[in-house]
Amino acid sequence: MTSFREMRFDDLFKINSLVFDSLTEVYSLTFFVKHFLEFPGLSQIAVAPGADGRPMGYIFGQYQVKRNQDPYGHVAALTVSPDYRRLGLATALMDFFFMVSDLKGASYVNLFMRISNRAAYQLYTSLGYAHRQTFLDYYPDEPKPESAYELRKYVPRPMEVQ
Numbered sequence: 001m002t003s004f005r006e007m008r009f010d011d012l013f014k015i016n017s018l019v020f021d022s023l024t025e026v027y028s029l030t031f032f033v034k035h036f037l038e039f040p041g042l043s044q045i046a047v048a049p050g051a052d053g054r055p056m057g058y059i060f061g062q063y064q065v066k067r068n069q070d071p072y073g074h075v076a077a078l079t080v081s082p083d084y085r086r087l088g089l090a091t092a093l094m095d096f097f098f099m100v101s102d103l104k105g106a107s108y109v110n111l112f113m114r115i116s117n118r119a120a121y122q123l124y125t126s127l128g129y130a131h132r133q134t135f136l137d138y139y140p141d142e143p144k145p146e147s148a149y150e151l152r153k154y155v156p157r158p159m160e161v162q
């Protein structure tokens with residue numbers, strides 16, 4: 001059975017096959033290490049059954065608290081191995097992160113995605129995420145940059161009656 005657990009430093013040396021997907025956000029090793037230290041509990045990995053514990057997918061989440069802004073969760077990276085797609089893994093990872101963000105007090109969860117990434121758009125809209133804004137030429141690809149959608153899903157909260 002698939003198991004889900006918090007990502008560890010040693011997982012970073014096992015996820016190369018996932019990171020090489022052209023639509024997966026790639027960050028430096030330093031970024032990932034800093035990420036673990038700054039946002040403990042916000043990254044999850046799905047691992048296949050078996051002694052070698054093959055990585056099936058992961059999510060890197062952040063919790064942002066900025067001055068004069070509502071706190072929010074941010075999905076920095078989400079990917080599922082091509083061998084394990086359409087099994088609900090991304091849905092499970094996103095649901096986990098939304099729940100944790102809610103528990104921490106986030107107003108919403110957001111993410112950025114390439115506008116050409118139809119699978120991701122379909123996934124996120126099926127989970128209730130909606131288009132918030134478009135950032136032109138956000139991804140500095142050569143020879144042509146690509147724009148990004150910011151998608152958001154708000155955490156339902158009871159209204160305060162004045």
Ligand SMILES: CC(C)(COP(=O)(O)OP(=O)(O)OC[C@H]1O[C@@H](n2cnc3c(N)ncnc32)[C@H](O)[C@@H]1OP(=O)(O)O)[C@@H](O)C(=O)NCCC(=O)NCCS
Pocket residue numbers: 021023024025078079080081084085086087088089090091092112113114117118119120122123124126
């Ligand atoms: C996008 C991605 C994360 C989806 O992962 P997944 O585990 O296959 O997604 P799920 O099984 O949870 O899919 C849930 C729903 O999303 C939609 N969906 C997922 N992949 C899809 C695809 N290739 N085409 C159309 N819809 C898709 C479907 O509505 C699906 O429900 P269904 O299978 O009942 O039809 C995966 O394809 C991936 O890792 N892509 C490369 C990296 C990437 O694009 N990451 C997101 C960057 S913003």
